[in-house]
Amino acid sequence: MFKKILIANRGEIALRVLRACHELGISAVAVYSDVDRASLHVRKADESYPIGPAASSESYLNIPKILDVARRSGADAIHPGYGFLSENARFAQACADAGVKFIGPTAAAMDAMGSKTRARQAMEKAGVPFVPGTSRGVESLEEAEQVAARIGYPVMLKAAAGGGGKGMRLVQVANDLKGALESARSEAQRSFGDSEVYIEKAIINPRHIEMQVLADEHGHTVYLGERECSLQRRHQKVLEEAPSPIVDAEMRRRMGEAAVRVARAAGYTNAGTVEFLVDQHKNFYFLEMNTRLQVEHPVTELITGLDLVHLQIRIAAGERLPFTQEEVQIRGHAIECRIYAEDPDNNYFPSPGKIALLLEPSGPGIRLDSGMYEGWNVPIDYDPLLAKLIGYGADREQAISRLARALNEYFVGGIKTNISLFRRILRDKDFIAAKLDTGFLDRMLKQSEDKAVDSNAVNVAAVAAGVFAALSTTPSHATSTVTNEAISNWKTASRREALRSE
Amino acid sequence: MLYDVNIDGKNHRLELNRAEGRWSCRLDGRELEVDAVLTQPDVLSLRIGNKAYEVKSERVGNDWYLSVGSTRFMTEVRDPRSLRGRTRSGDDQGARKIVAPMPGKIVRLLVREGDEVALGAGVIVMEAMKMQNEIKSPKKGTMRKILVSEGAPVNPGDVLGIVE
Numbered sequence: 001m002f003k004k005i006l007i008a009n010r011g012e013i014a015l016r017v018l019r020a021c022h023e024l025g026i027s028a029v030a031v032y033s034d035v036d037r038a039s040l041h042v043r044k045a046d047e048s049y050p051i052g053p054a055a056s057s058e059s060y061l062n063i064p065k066i067l068d069v070a071r072r073s074g075a076d077a078i079h080p081g082y083g084f085l086s087e088n089a090r091f092a093q094a095c096a097d098a099g100v101k102f103i104g105p106t107a108a109a110m111d112a113m114g115s116k117t118r119a120r121q122a123m124e125k126a127g128v129p130f131v132p133g134t135s136r137g138v139e140s141l142e143e144a145e146q147v148a149a150r151i152g153y154p155v156m157l158k159a160a161a162g163g164g165g166k167g168m169r170l171v172q173v174a175n176d177l178k179g180a181l182e183s184a185r186s187e188a189q190r191s192f193g194d195s196e197v198y199i200e201k202a203i204i205n206p207r208h209i210e211m212q213v214l215a216d217e218h219g220h221t222v223y224l225g226e227r228e229c230s231l232q233r234r235h236q237k238v239l240e241e242a243p244s245p246i247v248d249a250e251m252r253r254r255m256g257e258a259a260v261r262v263a264r265a266a267g268y269t270n271a272g273t274v275e276f277l278v279d280q281h282k283n284f285y286f287l288e289m290n291t292r293l294q295v296e297h298p299v300t301e302l303i304t305g306l307d308l309v310h311l312q313i314r315i316a317a318g319e320r321l322p323f324t325q326e327e328v329q330i331r332g333h334a335i336e337c338r339i340y341a342e343d344p345d346n347n348y349f350p351s352p353g354k355i356a357l358l359l360e361p362s363g364p365g366i367r368l369d370s371g372m373y374e375g376w377n378v379p380i381d382y383d384p385l386l387a388k389l390i391g392y393g394a395d396r397e398q399a400i401s402r403l404a405r406a407l408n409e410y411f412v413g414g415i416k417t418n419i420s421l422f423r424r425i426l427r428d429k430d431f432i433a434a435k436l437d438t439g440f441l442d443r444m445l446k447q448s449e450d451k452a453v454d455s456n457a458v459n460v461a462a463v464a465a466g467v468f469a470a471l472s473t474t475p476s477h478a479t480s481t482v483t484n485e486a487i488s489n490w491k492t493a494s495r496r497e498a499l500r501s502e
Numbered sequence: 503m504l505y506d507v508n509i510d511g512k513n514h515r516l517e518l519n520r521a522e523g524r525w526s527c528r529l530d531g532r533e534l535e536v537d538a539v540l541t542q543p544d545v546l547s548l549r550i551g552n553k554a555y556e557v558k559s560e561r562v563g564n565d566w567y568l569s570v571g572s573t574r575f576m577t578e579v580r581d582p583r584s585l586r587g588r589t590r591s592g593d594d595q596g597a598r599k600i601v602a603p604m605p606g607k608i609v610r611l612l613v614r615e616g617d618e619v620a621l622g623a624g625v626i627v628m629e630a631m632k633m634q635n636e637i638k639s640p641k642k643g644t645m646r647k648i649l650v651s652e653g654a655p656v657n658p659g660d661v662l663g664i665v666e
Contacts, residue, residue, distance in 0.1 A: 341631070347638070349603050350631035356560060357544045380605050384631045408572055413544060413560035423572055453510070457570040461577060462507045462529055464546050464557035464568055466518040467538045469505060469579040 001317050002026055002077045002101070006070045007041065009081030010060060012371035012387055013295070014041035017079045020309035029073045031066060033059035035379040040371050047073055054381040060084045063091050070100045077101040077316060079309075083383065086292035087114050087163070103316040104270050105291050112266040113289040117160045117198050119266075123286045126265035128258050130286040131277060133200035136160075144181055144199060145174065151201045157181060159188035160196035163290070165235025167191060170202055203285070205439040207278040208232065209244050210290075211259035212300045214311060215269045216321045223256030224304050225330050227296055229275075230436040231425065233348070238418075238441060239425060240296035241335040242303050245396065245434035246282065255284055262289055271297075271312050295338065295388070298367060302334035302392040333399040334392045337407070339370075341384040343416035352380040356414030361406035365392040365399070378415055386417065396434070400426055424449060508578040509568075563659070598640045600663040602656040606630030610652060617645045619665060626650070626662055639665050 006029040007017045014030060018041060021028040030045030035054040042048045049069040052059040059065070061084055070078060078100055080086035086104065093107035104110070113119045120135040132151050137160050138144040148155045148171070157180055159167025167188030169180035181197065189195040207230045215221040228244035229237045247255070259274035266289070273294050275287040297308045315321070342348045358374040370387035372378065378386065389410065391403030404426045410419055425431050428444055505516045517528040518536075527536040537549040544559040558569040568577045610627040613619055624636035625645065639645075646666040650656060 343603070346603060347635065349635050350606075350633055352604060352631065353562075357558060359545070359558070380630055382631065384633075411558050411569065413558060413569075414562065416562075420572065420574075454573060457573050458509050458512070458575070459514075459529055459534075460548065460550065460555050460557065460570045461509050461568045461575040462514040462516055463518075463527060463534065463536055463550060464538075464548055464555075464559075464570070465507045465509070465577045465579050466503075466505045466516040466527075467525070467536070467546060467548065468559055468568075469581075470503060470518055470520060471538075471540055 002313065004029060004073065004075045004077075005103070005313070006031065006066070006073060006075035006078045006100075007045070007081065008060065008066050008078055008085055009083070010036055010039060010041055010371070010382065011385065012369050013081040013083075013293075015044060015371055016369055017081060017309055018044055020307065020313060023307075024310060024313060026313070029069065029075050031060070031069055033381075035381055038376060040373055040376070049073065054379065056084065056382070063088075063094050066091075067094060067098050067100070070095075070098065075100060077103055077313070079103040079312070080292065082292050082295055087290070089114055101316050103312050105266075105268050105272065109266045109268045110291045113268070113272075113291050115160050115196075116158060116162065116288050117196065119289055120198075120286075122265050123262065126261050128262055128265075128286045129284065131200045131203060134198045137196035137198050138181075141178055141181060144177055147199045148174065148177060151199070154202040154204065156200045156202040157184040157197050158200060159184065159192060159194070160198055161192035161194040162188060165232075167197065168235055203277050203279050205437040206230075207244070207246065207437050208237075208275065208287075209247065209255070209278050209284070210273050210275040210294070211255050212294075212297070212308075213259050213263045213268070213272050213274060214308070214315070214321065215263055215272070216315045217269050217318060218320050220321045221260045221263050221268070222321060222323075222325045222328060223259050224300050224306065224308075224328055226252060226255060227294075227299055228436065229296065230438050231431075231441055232438050233441050233445075237296065237338065239335065239337055239422065240299055241333065241396070241399070242299040243330055243333065245436070246278070251282060251284075258284070258286070262286065270315050271308055295385070296336050298369060298388060298390045299334040299336050302367065302390065303330050303332055304328060305331070332392055332394050333396040334390055335396075335399045335403055336388050336390045337403065337422040338385055338418075339387040339389060339410075339412075340418050341378050341386050341415050342418055344418050344421045345416070348418070349416075350380070350384045351416035352378045352384070353415040354378075355412060357411065358413070359409065359411040361389065361409035363402075363406065363409075365402040366390070366406045367392065372412075386412070389422075400432065503581065506580040508580070509575045511576070597646065597664050597666045598643075599661045600625060600637060600640060600665060602628065602658055602660040602662055603637070604628075604630045605657050606655070608650045608652055608654045608656060608662070609634055611648060611650075612636070613645045613648075615645055615648050619643060619645050625665075628656070637662065641665055 004027040007014050018028040027046045030041045030048040031051045032042045051065045085091040089107040089110040092102045095102035117136045123130050154172045157169040167184050169184045171180045184197045185195040211226050212224040226244050227242045229240045231239040262274045273290040276284040278284045341351045343351045354377045367390040372386045391399045393399035507514045507516050519526050525536040527534045539547045541547050546557040548555045560567045566577045568575050606628045609629045613625045619639040621642040623639045626637040643665045647664040650662050
């Protein structure tokens with residue numbers, strides 16, 4: 001087993017991996033950029049090393065700097081988390097060359113799967129169903145026009161190196177193709193340093209269902225059940241659950257076996273996820289393989305009772321899978337909410353800033369994987385994911401009710417978050433009835449929210465406003481009796497305002 | 503003490519006094535039995551009669567919010583005897599500023615000075631936290647001034663343009 005693992009990431013996932021290390025008696029090394037010195041992963045690590053300025057390209061994406069820390073710290077393995085270098089085959093290869101174990105698949109398997117176009121070619125060979133379209137990037141607008149005409153509109157343009165909805169455009173009619181291709185290409189170039197874009201037939205309002213696979217380095221590959229990830233905004237997942245409400249044991253077996261074929265075709269090892277689109281007739285099509293631990297892995301952990309990060313580490317250390325496919329049992333239901341620093345009342349603008357107040361939920365069936373703390377400044381430089389709140393129950397109904405209860409306990413003050421969006425989703429009739437597809441959130445957000453004002457809550461707020469004013473000071477008058485708490489409250493408020501006006 | 507309390511734009515008259523640790527309270531003329539404990543600087547445990555509430559206080563920029571349960575209220579308190587009461591801005595007549603809601607970078611200008619803009623029309627594209635976002639016009643009118651250029655870094659509160 002490894003003695004020391006370097007975690008090449010930040011935020012909640014760095015914490016997640018750090019905890020697994022400590023549970024396994026492994027020392028954890030954090031790396032951080034200048035703006036992350038006070039971040040939670042640095043506070044909790046056994047060792048931590050600065051790796052440069054805020055810009056990811058100069059810190060969390062900088063391979064030489066990270067390998068230099070691995071050498072200086074004597075780490076024998078690197079866990080990349082998700083995002084950043086996690087799906088970078090050059091990084092995996094550089095780790096291998098430096099004699100540090102990369103906790104993930106080999107560079108060759110990543111290469112086979114990392115490019116969506118090459119993955120499609122491999123699937124064609126392995127006989128896995130995939131969405132009609134091109135298996136390589138389009139060279140020119142003329143070629144794009146021909147392909148789109150052949151497979152029929154609407155079509156989807158996708159970055160070959162893509163992920164997270166970047167470099168992705170839905171094109172409804174031929175006239176929009178030119179502009180969409182240009183913008184998809186430039187976004188792909190900006191985001192991934194690769195402008196290759198391919199075309200797929202767009203399946204309108206499909207479900208997005210993915211299968212977790214796990215492969216050891218001794219030829220054993222298993223699937224751990226699916227996750228329903230249909231609730232997305234701008235192609236970014238917002239809420240995930242497991243199992244999928246529409247997948248029965250038979251469909252799970254078929255999808256799982258297809259996913260295992262995909263993994264085997266790529267010579268895949270460690271944890272990976274095979275994403276499928278599922279149409280209204282429950283046909284599933286291979287979409288892509290994510291060659292890393294997913295953000296939403298906790299829902300699978302809760303329903304299988306397995307710890308995916310422990311297993312990733314054990315597999316990377318050369319251990320065999322400690323169970324067989326037949327031993328994988330699915331029990332209960334889990335739902336994850338991705339808590340983002342963004343403002344639901346203002347077009348989901350990112351909302352970085354200082355977390356002035358943080359009240360976190362707990363209790364039965366609640367798991368919170370968080371990277372924030374009260375007083376922390378959410379930097380502007382990275383993805384706005386703050387935390388993941390996961391509810392588990394004996395069935396979907398109980399998972400929903402526990403999550404709804406926990407969301408009411410959850411309070412993040414000082415910045416805006418999308419917590420209120422989840423309260424709304426969990427109340428939604430169609431969500432409760434599990435009528436989900438990738439168009440769900442857009443449809444729900446188009447309806448005006450029922451904002452009936454609770455007059456009792458208004459009265460409570462009015463009384464509370466007076467009490468706060470009496471106990472401390474309001475912006476309009478700084479007199480009257482002041483308690484100790486009130487002084488510190490006033491000081492933080494005025495300090496905050498002073499900072500803002502600088 | 504007498505307070506004018508404004509909750510989400512509606513005024514309430516609150517009479518609140520404390521003597522020997524006990525509160526006496528009248529809200530809009532109605533007497534309420536109130537017991538309040540500040541459990542941490544921004545969290546008030548409030549009992550009205552025997553009903554219990556947790557009220558969270560938040561200051562964001564110049565705004566003050568109180569959250570009761572999962573409902574968040576924009577709040578202002580004015581002591582009527584004070585002459586320094588704040589007035590609300592956001593007058594829909596005349597010019598309106600377009601303000602950067604977050605730190606970031608201007609990616610693209612979607613309109614030019616002199617263009618007609620509709621309420622809610624995208625006027626400027628900003629990038630922050632790796633996401634591009636459209637800043638929308640706060641009113642229907644003419645884009646009188648654009649104060650930033652493409653590529654410029656901006657801070658929250660910076661005025662990006664003026665619509666009249």
